[in-house]
Amino acid sequence: DGGITQSPKYLFRKEGQNVTLSCEQNLNHDAMYWYRQDPGQGLRLIYYSQIVNDFQKGDIAEGYSVSREKKESFPLTVTSAQKNPTAFYLCASSFGLAVSYEQYFGPGTRLTVT
Amino acid sequence: AQSVTQPDIHITVSEGASLELRCNYSYGATPYLFWYVQSPGQGLQLLLKYFSGDTLVQGIKGFEAEFKRSQSSFNLRKPSVHWSDAAEYFCAVGVGNTPLVFGKGTRLSVIA
Numbered sequence: 774d775g776g777i778t779q780s781p782k783y784l785f786r787k788e789g790q791n792v793t794l795s796c797e798q799n800l801n802h803d804a805m806y807w808y809r810q811d812p813g814q815g816l817r818l819i820y821y822s823q824i825v826n827d828f829q830k831g832d833i834a835e836g837y838s839v840s841r842e843k844k845e846s847f848p849l850t851v852t853s854a855q856k857n858p859t860a861f862y863l864c865a866s867s868f869g870l871a872v873s874y875e876q877y878f879g880p881g882t883r884l885t886v887t
Numbered sequence: 888a889q890s891v892t893q894p895d896i897h898i899t900v901s902e903g904a905s906l907e908l909r910c911n912y913s914y915g916a917t918p919y920l921f922w923y924v925q926s927p928g929q930g931l932q933l934l935l936k937y938f939s940g941d942t943l944v945q946g947i948k949g950f951e952a953e954f955k956r957s958q959s960s961f962n963l964r965k966p967s968v969h970w971s972d973a974a975e976y977f978c979a980v981g982v983g984n985t986p987l988v989f990g991k992g993t994r995l996s997v998i999a
Contacts, residue, residue: 777930806986813896815977815991816931831986863930872919872981873938878930 775800777879779864784884794849794882796864804870805847810861823870858886889914891980893990900968901998908963908993910978918980920961922952925975973997
């Protein structure tokens with residue numbers, strides 16, 4: 774089955790630690806995205822990538838980093854510089870950046886930092 | 888600035904009643920318009936989208952939406968709500984190759 778995998782579903786970390794969230798897709802999509810979701814805030818774009826080895830900052834990139842070494846993978850690192858990292862993180866992918874392409878979403882990772 | 892507004896944070900409807908969720912946008916040109924649904928703790932699923940043409944679009948799960956250029960709106964409707972429709976609904980808009988902008992969502996509760 775084609776789709777997007779995010780692991781783990783729940784992640785717990787101590788404050789001051791970096792943590793990496795996994796996102797893998799087997800849809801042969803070129804574009805991939807990371808969103809952060811907080812209650813009542815909707816989805817806010819952290820980073821997106823149009824192609825391997827290229828990525829762009831979204832609206833709330835501070836305290837986050839990404840890499841795109843493979844077409845299928847777009848991991849997100851939440852660094853200790855992110856002041857409020859506890860949130861639900863969603864990964865998505867699409868055939869291209871053009872808005873006419875549907876974005877497909879993974880099931881999300883809930884990160885709790887204490 | 889480009890923006891999308893979902894005025895209702897939370898709506899409660901009775902099972903079998905009709906539903907309308909509102910979405911208003913502010914863009915320089917007519918954007919591409921989408922409605923997504925999210926079940927608790929899950930990712931988002933596309934319900935329907937509008938690019939051009941007929942302003943009434945049909946989607947999955949019995950949903951439809953109507954684009955009204957004069958009102959800058961793209962409201963989502965369903966004639967008869969089922970308990971399984973309880974979820975959060977997001978309107979999203981975008982143009983060209985720029986990332987989608989999502990509204991803050993409307994949470995739908997369904998009561999017996």
